Amino acid sequence: MSKRIILKHILFIGFFIAIAAIIQSCTDATTPPLPSDETELITTLKVELTDTLTGQKLNYFFRDLDGEGGNAPSQWDTIKLADSSYYRVSLKFLNESNPNSIQNITLEILAEQTNHIICFTSSVVNAVISRTDTDGTYQVGINSTWKTGAISSGNIEIKLKHQLGVKNGGCDPGETDVQVVFPTVIR
């Protein structure tokens, strides 16, 4: 084989490798994206209660700042309510994984309220919960009223369902985005 042909081959392979090297240089494996860049996380559920009679405000939290898995939830409150009272309740869903940039996911849920519903289940505890907001056809549940009865203790479960194209007013369809059981005491 002549030298010219060898040279041709070397040039050809060199050309091939050069193209690959250019593409390669666009990626830097040593700098992974910041964990807080993770956009799809709900870390916190905040329950804001206002006693309609006294105007007293109560806030309760469920917080798991590193998301699913990893460390255990950092805050998981017991909801304490007065008996025979009437509360206006508003829920907040937050992404607090990056303390410098807390995202309010509630706004996103409201923007897509036709695909979401919040379901409340109280067990053993004497509380009657009714949603007070609607997407035009079905209820949503970001806002609700809680009416307490006699002294009791049990649980209240709050569930956010994502029902893309399948919302029918019920709680069965779709996938569960949030499901938190708050121990609840009425005293």
Place this chain on the structure above:
Amino acid sequence: MLFGLTKAYSQNYELKGALKDSITKEGLAYATVYNVTLKKGTQTNTDGAFILEVSNGKNLLKIVHIGCDTKFLTLTISKNTDTVIYMAHHQHELEDVTIVAEKNKLIQLEKDRLKYEDIVVSGSKPIASILDKMPGVSSLKTGFTIAKPMIQGMYGSRVVVLNNGLKQEGQQWGQEHGLEIDPYNTGQITLIKGVEALRYTSDAIGGILLIEPLYNANDTLKMSLTTAFTDNGRQGNLSASAEKLLTKKLGLRLQGTYKKAGNLNTPDYYLPNTGFEELNGSLTIKWQSSKHSSFEIFSSIYNNKPGILSTSHIGNLTDLQKIINNESVPEKGNFTYKIARPYQQINHLLNKAKWKYEISPSLNIEAVYGFQINKRKEFDSHNYFNKTTPSLDFTLHTHQVDFVLNKTFKKGLFMKTGLNGYYQTNTYIGRFFIPNYKKSEVYQFALLRYKKNRHELELGYRAGAINLDAYKWVNNVIVRFPFNYKGISWQAGWLYKISTDWQTSLQIGQVWRNPNISEQFSEGLHHGAAAIEYGNKNLKPEIAISVNGTLKYRHNKTLFETEVFVKKVENYIYLRPKFPPELTIRGAFPAFEYVQTNALFAGVDLLLNQQLPNNISFIEKVSLLNVYDQLYSTYLNGIPPYSFNHSLVYKIANSKKLTNSSFRIAIQQVLKQNRYTAGSDYMSPPDGYVLLNAAFTTNVSRYKNLLVFLSADNILNKTYRNYLNRLRYYADETGRMITAGINYKF
């Protein structure tokens, strides 16, 4: 008609022949010997032997073999005859590395091979689903359009797929990542195990699937058009190719495929969001640059956007339990071609450049450079988190360099030795799944093959070192996690030709596999699967000791092949449930962790092809596998259940209008996986099932190269679930599926 045929047969004789290479005098396997006079053909066996029907008087024979010029010869016959036919190989053929490897393969079994004719008629399916026509090979599915191959119970990085000689990357991304190869550009698929595998990799505990693209350029422009339509999913496929030798030295092939499908249906309902859209292309250039030097470039691109069954995207364990207990009615879709969230967007670019130089007829060297880019974007169902950006976006870059030396010594000794290097980087944007990493691998290998009389011996080793650096944020700083692995794999094989009809072989070996990145680093919620997975950075490499024996019988009308295998895998890595389920803001999730055990795989694969009278053949395929977890004295999950395929093929006599027609009817029988420990899965394995399938293929004589095919799967529209489908918790398998198509060469 039938009378005429039997009458013709009564005057005919049998030509027993052997087809040999004119230089090496070795038998030429799998050549087509066609009697033009009688319009009847056959194929040579692994030794080059064939039996052909000939008529009294002059017969024109046409012989076709890869790498040889097509040969015509006229024989005058007056009695049953024995003959030897010699055929010359091209002096300097533009041959492919994989064909070289294939030719030198020690053990060649029919059961481990799929030919173009088998592939083209099933080209509407993903390639891994076509592979399960081979006994011992199954496909592990995520839904209905994503499938990856499983060999004798091994999958993922334990199975290596070679796409035109390059290791197909992307398998380390986990189960829901299919095999990104276009079946319409595939000429042949071969399963290899044992010594030959060490040429390519040391970690293929299950085996290697060799996928060879089509290339057959000659002086005339050849074009091929394939189109097919499947009723279920209303899937349309179109594939076209063109190839030609532009000059005596330079050949070119171009190929492209487009596929589009909408929602599939089970016997009872549509599966929401199961459509996909696929666009692929490839380019092959082969250049005989001088008398002894040849060059090849292969470049292919695969783009797929598959929808993910939307009912499988569940929130938490409660949702899953509800679906399993059938408390919530599964969402029943309608037919649409629209792909909604959740979906994936996959691109795979593969480039290969190869140079082969022949120093002398007995010594040649090869240099290969490969470069691959894999991209996968996952779009979750939550578009309120991110409207246009994917939730997860991976990019994997892989470079590969090979140097191989092939040397043929006198007295039947052959050697192959070489070096092999890889460099890979992984980067991601969005949700954490596996970390960024850089990986370098270096290997050295040598294989020896020795042939004497009825014996063939093989011996090989492959030594390698892997260096991996992973980068991850820990407490607000980027931490580098370095890993180093070293190991040697070896294999030995012995083939003994007991007689012209019988042959047996035995292979033993030990190979190792380093833990892959998802086994080390998975952390957190696996979206859509409702599971939290934990990797383990302290996993040790797997070491597999395997023994397998084969027995093959081929005589006249009978072909029988069986393989018996035992594999002991030390430090076998798998996902084990971790208790209790974890509590999160999304409710409770089952947790799994990667652990190691000692696993024992034992099984039998079998193929029987018996020709019966009246042009009917009976074909039986059997795959049996048992797997034990020796450390915990239990069974491993996700192992293919016993399966059988009973089929009858009727070769319809050639008529004026139709030639090479055949009708196949097959009963596919899969038993229930009973080797299962109660409570170790969300749902116990589904019941076994029996499916009825049929296919008809024919060549229309009027258009010389028009192949027409018609197939029907699950004809009885049976409702069933497949244990090897990860979405079996959520939905039934697809119902009846009828495909009609044509392949026209011009």
